[in-house]
Amino acid sequence: MHSPYSIPVLHNTIRIMTPFLFAAIGGLFTELAGMLNIALEGLMLIGAFFSVIFTAFTGNLFLGLTLGILSSVLVALIFGWISLYLKANIFITGLATNLLAPGLTTVLAFQIFGNKGVIRFENIPNLTHITIPIIRRIPLLNDILSGHNFLVYLSWLTVIIAAIVIYETPFGLRLRATGLNPRAIESYGLKPRRIQLAAILISGFTCGLGGSMLSLEMGAFVPNLTAGRGWIALVAIYLGSKRPLGIVIASFVFALTESISNYVQGITSVPADFILATPYMVTLLAMIGWSVWQYYRAKE
Amino acid sequence: MREITKYYVESGVLANDRVSLEVKDNEIHALIGENGAGKSTLMKILYGLERADSGKILFRGKQVSITSPRDANALGIGMVQQHFRLIPQYTVTENVILGIEPTKRRILLDKGRARREVSAIAKKFSLNIDCSAPVGDLSVGQMQIVEIMKLLYRKASFLILDEPTSVLTRQEIDNLFGILKSFKKQGKTIVLITHKLDEVSEISERVTVLRHGKRVAVRDTSDTNPSELSRLMIGREVALHVERPELARGKPVYRLESITLREKGRNVPLLDRVTIEVHQHEIVGVAGVSGNGLSELEDVASGLRKVTEGHIFHNEEEITNLTSIELREMGLAYVPADRLFRGSSLQSSVTENMIICNHHYFIKRGILNGKKISQFVRELTEKYSIMGEPDVPIGTLSGGNIQKVILARELSSDTDFIIFAEPTWGLDVSSSEFVYRKIIELRSEGAGILLISSNLDEVMALSDTIVVMYKGRVVMYSENKPSLTKELIGEYMLGLRDDFREVQSVKDSRGVQS
Incomplete structure (x- = not known):
């Protein structure tokens, strides 16, 4: 904590962590319902694109965000319907979603703006930044945790709500049961597919x-804006042992490496590409480490 | 239930043929019959898991329509199926409340109330169970109790239990029966599906007997006895006749010698010192009620499961615990009971299924010779009159045709010993006859055949030697003679007799007379 960089690095970590957290918490629901949902990446990109577009068109942040989220929910609905009710392999449909999202956003961007590259919007309102009153007097915590935009705090709230839904409601009980034994669920007179679609x-x-946070924060849309964050979120679910708190920790670790690499870029002569790759390498190493650990735990 | 009829189109089996069943309020009613007699089908119809083709259901005097377990639950009907439907990672309480969870503030699980309500049920019916333990940690007997608690929590007053004792130990059975008796005191009605006759007299007040999808008798338990029930269940007449030419048996080709099979965590062996010998020109039929070691015998004989003790010989060469590939190379063939998953690869084509064991004959320079294969397949398709194109997935064929493909494959290479397990299970009459003709043909050609079947008619019609298994032991081993009546064999199958020596002497004395 003595380096002059440590506080801004941590402050940024909290910000960077938010998209991971959103995607991973949503992915936790599908994971618990017994589905490997690789479409997180594509869904994020859809959300990122449409929320910034709609915000630019309507000039209203809240409306734009809502419509952006609805877009990714709609894509999720199609993805889920094809996977569950038309019985397509969910891995393939997930892959299709991930291929569709960059294609669709690029085509639409070109059609609307005549531009396949970065699209800047001048009229995007700034995301409201919030100061947390309680910790205002605690210097370190205030510097790190306070002053983020409202989506950051919404992600924390989402984690808490998710934990309550998963562990404290009938839906959560049924959701987890679906992942554990869908046939048993049917004998209880419940419909596993309906629960899976909800997830x-x-x-x-x-x-x-999560996607909206990425685009609205910049007031711009960049092709492949999500840059594999959906995949890292998927890894965070496993590293977090499929628990909300574990996911928070895993997301924090990934965000921290990204945040550090952002700073290190400016102060060393190590090639930037290499430094920017560290979050992905950390993901890879964490995944390998986790598998090894699981293997030995299973042996005991 | 009145005149219930159920025909399974896919398998062509008439599971229930105008079956009626009356269960009185607050009685324990036993529903008995052999495997495939239609007991489970009838109860699945009552519970809404299957739909009857015709007939009606009257419940407390009113005609009702039950199309799903939810409808049944609404009427207070609950069923424990043979295979448990539990979430092992969940606690007893969570398993019981799943689907109709108590809530507080409309959306939150009321865990306190759930715990209280579930323990109240356990207490009311004196069920000795730890409601906060994960179900996966419980014994099988306790899991059974959890299944029953699920029904009680749903306020079921009419309980159907499908062969609840088949996986339980004696103490667990006593415990379960104690519980069922206390249910009766509390005004509940119970239907118990079983094929164990001692249980019928132990617990039930009335008993309905099904045979081949028909109701053959209804009795007050006090007015009947196990041997009458056994006769009713199995029938007097052998319903099947197969022309079997007289042949002197040749030298032994296959011998199971004192085979014992144990499973971890089970005190009782699955197979207990089983000795069976098969000769050339001989069909040895092993009969038994399911759950008494037939499928384990199949697994061991086919090399899919290693024996714990004992030896297996093929032409005096020891083949104990060889893999199934090694057994095939020695000329053993195997037609499995589970023809859909073990006997064939459903998504693969007919051709691929036919050459899967002997494709090395068709390999030329590392590549499968398509011409030779299609010729081979065409020959077999004609010889076995298989209805189905060679290129379609075998899963699209009817059960009878799938079985023919398996037979064609297994019998296409030279073999002197074949294991047939439940060879006609689920097949229609003409396919069954085809299978029987084939078995007889193999016998005439000099092969030894081990026929493992829970269909006693089949065993009696085909076998030269009959073996009966009960609780993993050979309880009868005899030449197939007219003196060996269906009734007598039935009593051995159901564990009513355990006096093998006496039978042999009966057989011997008859042998002297004739």
């Missing part, structure tokens, strides 16, 4: 939020 829609909702 996919939830993941669409949170991925929409």
Whole structure:
């Protein structure tokens, strides 16, 4: 904590963590319902694109955000319907979603703005930044935790709500049971597919939020804006042992490496590409480490 | 239930043929019959898991329509199926409340109330169970109790239990029966599906007997006895006749010697010192009620499961615990009971299924010779009159045709010993006859055949030697003679007799007379 960089690095970590957190929490629902949802990445990108577009068109941040989220929920609905009711392999449909999202956003961007590259919007309102009153007097915490935009705090709230839904409601009980034994669920007179579809829609909702944060924060849309964050979120679900708190920790670690690499870029002569790759390498190493750990735990 | 009829189109089985069942309020009613007699189908119809083709259901005097378990639950009807439907990672309480969870403030789970309500049920019916333990940690007997608690929590007053004792130990059965008796005192009605006759007299007041999808008798338990029930269940007449030429048996080709099979965590062996010998020109039929070691015998004989003790010989060469590939190379063939998953690869084509074991004959320079294969397949398709194109997935064929493909494959290479397990299960009459003709043909050609079947008619019609298994042991081993009546074999199958030596002497004395 003595380096002059440590506080801004941590402050940024909290910000960077938010999209991971949103996507991973939504992915937790699908994971618990027994589905490997690789579409997180695509859903985030859809949310990122449409929320910034709609905000620019309407000039209203709240309306734009809502419509952006609805777009990714709609894509999630199609993805879920094809996977669950038309019985397509969910891995393939997830892959299709991930291929569709960059294609669709690029085509639409070109059609609307005649531009396949970065699209800047001048009229995007700044995301409201919030100061947390309680910790205002605590110097370190205030510097790190306070002063973020409202989506950051919404992501924390989402984690808490998700934990309550998963562990404290009938829906959560049924959701987890679906992942554990869908046939048993049927014998209880419940419909596993309906529960799974609900989980996919939830993941669409949170991925929409996570994607929106990326684009609205910059007031711009960049092709492939999500840059694999959906995939890292998927890894965070496993590293977090499929628990909300674990996911928070895993997301924090990924965000921290990204935040550090952003700073290190400016102060060393190590090639920037290499430094920017560190979050992905950390993901890879964490994944390998986790598998090894699981293997030995299973052996005991 | 009146005149219930259920025909399974896919398998062509008439599971229930105008079956009626009357259960009185507050009685324990036993529903008995052999495997495939239609007991489970009838109860699945009552519980809404299957729909009857015709007939009606009257419940407390009113005609009702039950199309799903939810409808049944609404009427207070609950069923424990043979295979548990539990979430092992969940606690007893969570398993019981799942689907109709108590809530507080409309959306939150009321865990306190759930715990209280579930323990209240446990207490009311004196069920000795730890409601906060994960179900996966419980014994099988306790899991059974959890299944029953699910029904009680749903306020079921009419309980159907499908062979609840098949996986329980004696103490667990006593415990379960104690619970069922206390249910009766509390005014509940119970239907118990079983094929164990001692249980019928132990617990039930009335008993309905099904045979081949028909109701054959209804009795007050006090007015009947196990041997009458056994006769009713199995029938007097052998319903099947197969022309079997007289043949002197040749030298032994296959011998199971004192085979014991144990499973971890089970005190009782699944197979207990089983000795069976098969000769050339001989069909040895092993009969038994399911759950008494037939499928384990199949697994061991086919090399899919290693024996714990004992030896297996093929032409005096030891083949104990060889893999199934090694057994095939020695000329053993195997037609499995589970023809859909073990016997064939459903998504693969008919051709691929036919050459899967012997494709090395068709390989030329590392590549499968398509011409030779299609010729081979065409020959077999004609010889076995298989209805189905060679290129379609085998899963699209009817059960009878799938079985023919498997037979064609298994019998296409030279073999002197074949295991047939439940070879006609679920097949229609003409396919069954085809299978029987084939088995007889193989016997005439000099092969030894081990026929493992829970269909006693089949065993009696085909076998030269009959073996009966009960609780993993051979309880009867005899030449197939007219003196060996269906009734007598039935009593061995159901565990009413355990005096093998006496039968042999009966057989021997008859042998001297004739």
